Amino acid sequence: MDLDYFLDRWSGREGGAERANYQAFLSELTEVLGVARPDPSAATTELNDYVFERAVRPVGQPTAQPKRIDLYKRDHFILEAKQSRWRADNAKYVPHYEQLSTPSMDAVASLSRKPAWDALMRNAFTQACDYVAMLPPDHKAPPFLIVVDVGRCIELYADWTGTGRGYSSFPDRLNNRILLDDLRDEVVRKRLAAIWTDPHSLNPATRAAVATREIAVRLAEVSKSLEAKSFAPEDVALFLMRCIFTMFAEDVGLLPPKSFTDLLTRSLERPDRFARNLKDLWEAMDKGGDSLAIDAKVRHFNGGLFASTTVFELERAEIGELLAAARKNWREVEPAIFGTLLEQALDPKERARLGAHFTPRPYVERLVEATILSTLKEDWDHVLRKAEHAKSEGDGERAISLVKAFHHELCSLHVLDPACGTGNFLYVALDLMKRLEGEVLNAMEALGGQEGLAFLKGEGVTPDQFLGLEVNPRAASIAELVLWLGHLQQHYRNREGHPAEPILQAFGNITKMDAVLSWDGYPVPQVKDGQEVFPNPRQPAWPEAEFIIGNPPFIGGKDIRANLGGPYTEALWKAHPAMNDSADLVMYWWDRAAHILTAKNSRLRRFGFVTTNSITQVFQRRVVERHLSGKSPLSILFAIADHPWTKATKDAASVRIAMTVAQAGLHEGKVLKVVHETGLETDTPQIQVVEQFGRVNPDLTIGVDLSKALALRANEGLASRGVMLFGGGFILKKSEAELLGMGQVKGIEKIIRPYRNGRDIAGKSRDLFVIDFFGLTEDAARAQFPDAFQHVLKNVKPERDDNRDKDIRNRWWLFGRTRDEIRPALEGLARYIVTVETAKHRVFQFLDASILPDNKLIAFGSDAADVLGILSSRAHYLWYFANSGMLGVYDREAVYVKSRCFDPFPFPDATDAQRAMIGAIAEELDATRKLVLAENPDLTLTGLYNLLEKIPELSPDEEVQARRGRVYILQHLHQRLDVAVAEAYGWPADLGEQEILARLVELNQMRRAEEAKGQVRWLRPAFQISRFGRPGDTRTTGELDLGLPSAPTSTNLPIWPKDRDSQPFEVESAVRDLGEDVTPSQLARVFKGGGKRIEPRVSQILLTLATYGRIRRTGEGRYRA
Structure with a gap:
């Protein structure tokens, strides 16, 4: 198509129906550019790689209503088109808002290469970005996004990372907008045509890498020549760096055009004047002022680079190399690889590898x-x-x-x-x-x-x-x-x-400085008896920052001593006592950054490191595990276990590495797996990856995001740690209890009770008692039980008088933590369930209700055998272990964190027959253990499970103990219990660990949704409903179904923010959570403190969100995410 005809046809065209115009405009544009028109759409979406209206759907929603990309070319671009409404004089345009009806929106913007605030174009860009994430898994994120205002302009955005998350103005923010009349420029037309035909040819890194390597080769020759003249390598390096910056300054206009190039050209004829002229120029650059060498006034550069103006006398050939480098386009030099190449050029040992060993x-x-x-x-x-x-x-x-x-x-x-x-x-x-x-x-x-x-x-x-x-x-x-x-x-x-x-x-x-080791007298070690000594080795302070990133040195753990020396290695280990001696050197950086990240009030938001790909192996994994399961945990947000790193050559394959990015707290992350690699020997390698989302494990595999599981009302009020005494004087031996009236004084069994802690349960019971005045005032305790009161007065009060906590000091006759919250749940029961809070083996058992649990026990207010069985099952064990707090790595004890292990755990909705079966097995399991321990005083609960864990690799002596402990029976009962509980959940008994966890999280979310509607599957309804029930709990799903989006119950309603800036985020979040069409009136009722009062504001926010492409308008007054 003739260019002038195209411009005349579309310039100044009155905007109308966008759908009717954009396909015609783009089809004719392809003819002007000399590229193929889009293909007709095929019935099968998978075949539509270059079409208008390409259908895509949100990830994980195969049945969702499809969204449509205006023009899509696979591996090339996504294009979104809008059309402004032009004024007749062509100098102004009015954004087309008939469908959006945005209130108070600026109506007029100047026609300019610099865009005014244009809601339509921002909407189009937002939509295009969203579509990238909706592409099929086998479609790579295209390098270009194109936003078109039909008949007016084209805006270009590029992302060369392949992630689809880094789109920015192309080629830069000053030149990314192409006005229609700019198409008269052949360079502009060729740029657009390349996007259609060969988009990666426009990647500036391709040209930059070539230019950078060529420059580095020139500089290497000069460096080699100067070193041959015995000049100090440091002086040579600084001289060449000043040359480099001078070349760059000339090309960007900081020096007059060709001023340095002409100086070098003249020096080819008169090499004897080179040093004098260059020194004159550099002195002027240092201070600012006139330079006779280039006959011009020079800007003030300073910065230390030109503080030394040492210049070497160069021969004609050496000047020629500098001149060849100066004639390159320094605007295109790629600093990302320039530093590595320059280091190789300046280092005689590295020079042989120049250009062959760097990271693209x-x-x-x-x-x-x-x-x-x-x-x-x-x-x-x-x-x-x-x-x-x-x-x-x-x-x-x-x-x-x-x-x-x-x-x-x-x-x-x-x-x-x-x-x-x-x-x-x-x-x-x-x-x-x-x-x-x-x-x-x-x-x-x-x-x-x-x-x-x-x-x-x-x-x-x-x-x-x-x-x-x-x-x-x-x-x-x-x-x-x-x-x-x-x-x-x-x-x-x-x-x-x-x-x-x-x-x-x-x-x-x-x-x-050394980033991982400092010592007294740093940086010079002491020497004693011919050996280096590093006194008082310690970790050096790092500057504070919001982000830490890098590629620390790769030295395997077994090679550190050989590479860094024995004394240094010993000092390094001493300065990092938490590190295992076999960890790779890079992990010392990872460990340090992790400590900074999780420190109180840390500025650090994230850190990311390149490490050896052995990070998933045992010694490196221990470092990661320690921080993922620490008291203040961190999470891996991004990981690649195996990725190429250095450029491959004909003589050497590329180095393989891993990448990890961490953030404090518990978060879901993603793991990338490389599935295809091409061009590893080039400057622009193509790496195709697939992504998995979930909780990232220490071995950089994906686990289930357990943080999505929140506390259930069904389990409320049933679990707590036991009492915390704050005074050993409360504890009595049996003989002491009898002296105070146990068995003789009426009612004393209410205050002198059997007492058990974690060691009593897991090991040998000490058969102790405790004085518990819970519920009694000081006067009542003294009046009713004077002997017991006197014992506490003598043995507890002196210690409490020194306590800094006023309440603990004043209420000295009571435990420091009486656990009021669990006592009602235990009242009236003949027995209850306990587990040791910190234990190697997670075992649940019944305790007699007369026994008072210590702070190191978790007590559960249930006497139901089926509850004991479910807690003892593999399903709950996997849930507990994935949520537990770790005290160490591998064979260390783990902590049962009630808020994560019990409160969100969804019990199965079992039938009566299933509960009876689970209960019968659990009763037999509990009775068998108690009988075995009674018959064999030398055995302990921990000992039994140590043996069970080792089956079938028991020694002859252990086989004898296993027979006495009936360990094979215990194993059989646990296996039966696992099958019965799986059946109660309706799952196969052989599900894998991650599948079980995934189903438990899903079930938790289903229960949360039920509870939001008032349906609570109470674990112990007779006890819980009267205490924790709410008025809406009696309603059924049918009574709630009004044909509208289900709103949360009043207690779970999101609060309407007072801050106007926060209100749009809450509205958008609510629309996405509802997942269906919603009106402003319906949405206003979702918020606590909402309703009619906020409906006008909600309506305005919905309209604006739709204008900018954050949500969709699906009909008259209805919106959807």
């Missing part, structure tokens, strides 16, 4: 995105939503204020790489954060034009936010240079004009 940028980007950018983008998305609502309400100043505050936070946070090397991770983090800053600047400019940007007052993401620790001084210096190159590259992509002077600043953000 996409690999680094994958970890940086998961650790830093995903978090910041989520923060930015929240702010953007608030700004959208403020703008929709006509409060532009509020919208600008929100965006400005986020920008300030972005420019205030810090990233630490505690093994930064030449700075590739820090650079990629800076680069991606600068791109995010570009999005923020776009929003700021759209909201307030240049006035919006004026609020920033020069603030921006700068190199001082990126902190590094590096033991190699040369690598540390290169890291500083790499950060400045990257920062200035991004400055010219995101902002207009030059940065303020001085151009460089000596931030000192790269510290030359």
Whole structure:
């Protein structure tokens, strides 16, 4: 199609029905670009790889109503189209809102390459991003998203990571919008055509990597030549780094065009003048001022790089190499690999591997995105939503204020790489954060034009936010240079004009130090008897940061001593006592970051490391397990157990690594598995992965997200730890109890009771008693039981008088923790269930109701044998163990955490016959154990289960004990119990561990949904209903079914936020939770304190959410996520 005809046909066209116009516009655009038109849609969706209206569905919802991508080309792009309504003069346009009817929305925006705040385009971009996540599993995230305002402009966004979560303006924020008339430019048309035909050819990393390698080869030749003249390697390195920055400064316009290149060209003719001229230029760059060498005024650079202006006399050939490097396009140099290549160029030992051993940028980007950018983008998305609502309400100043505050936070946070090397991770983090800053600047400019940007007052993401620790001084210096190159590259992509002077600043953000070991006198070890000594070895302090990321050194645990020396290794172990001696060196960084992450009031939000892929093996896994199951646990949010790392060559395969990203608390994560690799020998390798979601285990496999299971009302009030005495004087031997009147004084059995703790249950019972004055005042206790009172007065009160807790001190005759909450549940029972809180084996048994449980026992207020059986089953054991608190790793004891192990546990809805069967087996199990222990005083409960665990590998002596302990019978009863409980749940008896946990979580969520509607499956209804029941509990599902979305009961209603900025998030969350069409009136009733009062505000929020593509409008006044 003729270009002029196309432009005349579509320019200035009055907008109308979007659906009717966009397909015609795009079809004709493909003809202008010389690419194929979209294919006709096939009946089978799987065949529709390049079509209009490509159907996709949300993940995990195969029956959901399909959503449709306006134009999709597999592995190339997703395109969303909108159409503005043009004014007749072509100078202004009015956004088309007939379907959205957004209140108080700006009606007019200037036709410009710089977009005004355009709700339609933002809606389209949001939708396109959502569609990426809905693509079939075998479809990779496309590199491009395209947003089209039909007849007006095209906006381009690219993500080269392959994750589908890093789309940013392409090629940069100043040039990503293509106006229709720009299609007259052949370069623009070729760029668009490449998106249709070969999108990866536009990846700047491809060209940058080639250019960077060529430059490194040139510099290596100069370095080699200077070293041959016996110049100090450090001086050579600094000289070449100054040359490098000067070349870059020329190409970005910080120096006059071709000024340095011309200086080098002239020096080819007169090499004798090279050193003098270059020294003159560098002195001018250091202080700012005139340079005779280039006959121009030079900006003030400073920053320490030019503080030394040492220049070497070079020969003509060496100058020629510098000139060849200077003629490269330094705007395209890739700092992500430049540092590594420069280090190889400057190091004689590494020079032979130049260009053959480095990490391609996409690999680094994958970890940086998961650790830093995903978090910041989520923060930015929240702010953007608030700004959208403020703008929709006509409060532009509020919208600008929100965006400005986020920008300030972005420019205030810090990233630490505690093994930064030449700075590739820090650079990629800076680069991606600068791109995010570009999005923020776009929003700021759209909201307030240049006035919006004026609020920033020069603030921006700068190199001082990126902190590094590096033991190699040369690598540390290169890291500083790499950060400045990257920062200035991004400055010219995101902002207009030059940065303020001085151009460089000596931030000192790269510290030359050992990151895992310090000692008295660091960095020089002492020498005693010819051996290095590291006195008082300790872990050095790390700078505070919001994110930690990096690629610490790879030395296997068995090789640390050989590589680092015996004295250093011994000192390292002493400084890290929690580490096992066989752990790889990289795990010392992982362990340190984990401690920082989980420390109280820590600034750290996440850390992410590249480690050896042996992290899933036993010695590394122990480090991870210790932190995942610690008192203050962390979770792995992102993991890849096996991934290529360094570029492959014909002589060597790529190194394989693992990646992990951690965050404090209990969270669901995802594990990526590499399923296809191509181009590992290139600069742009293609790695295809599949994702699994759930709780990430220490071996980097996926488990079930148990954090989704919340406490059930059905179990309320039935479990608690036993009493906590706060005074050993309460405890009595049997003889002491008898002296105080046990068996003689009327009613004394109420206050002198048998007493058991964890050791009494798991081991040998001490047959002790305790004085329990619960329910009695001091006067009543003294009057009714004077002898017992006097015993407590003498043996407890002196100790209590010194207690700092006022209540414990004043109520000295009572236990410190009387456990009022469990006593009603035990009252009236002949027996109840207990388990030892901290135990190697999780065993439940009945105790006589006269016995008072200690704080180290968990008591359950039930005498039902079927409850004992279910608690003793494999289903509950797996649930307990997955939720337990670990005191150590592997063969250590685990803690029964009542709030996680019992409160959310969904008991089966068993029939009477099933309960009877489970109860009968449980009764026999409990009786057998008690009889065996009574007949064999040398055996203990722990001993019995030690034997049971070892079957069938028992020694001859253990076989004798097993026969006496009837351990094979115990094993048989447990097996029968597991089958009976599985039947009660309606499950096969041979389900795997993860399947059982998954079903329990699902059942918990079903029960929670029932309880929200008033249906509670009480575990002990006669006791619980009168105490914990609520008025709505008697209603049935049928009585609640009004043909409307089911609302939570009043006690579980989400609270309507007072803060207006928080209200849109709650409304959107409620719409998603309901999962069906909803009206503003229905949604307003979902909130506590809601109803008619908030309905107008809810209606406004729903409209705005739909305008920006956060939810969908499904009909007149109805909305859906």
